[in-house]
Amino acid sequence: MKDFIAGCNILMKYSDNIDICAEHDIIYTYLNRGDEEVLSLEDCDALDALSGWHWNEDNDCWAYFT
16 A cells, blocks of 8 residues: 555646546556656666556556456
8 A cells, every 4th residue: 555655746746636446456547638747767777666556558658466
């Protein structure tokens, strides 16, 4: 749970208006258009280091395995 919340906190630095959806034990997070900023390399590395978080190329978003 700590890693999930830590990842959400990283993403919320870029927007407090994030859409999420969940399918097949994966939570997908989408920064809304217009609010979207490119995450810093440090924040991308931090998300990658958290258990469960990964970049989902198919959906072009950060995702979390439940």
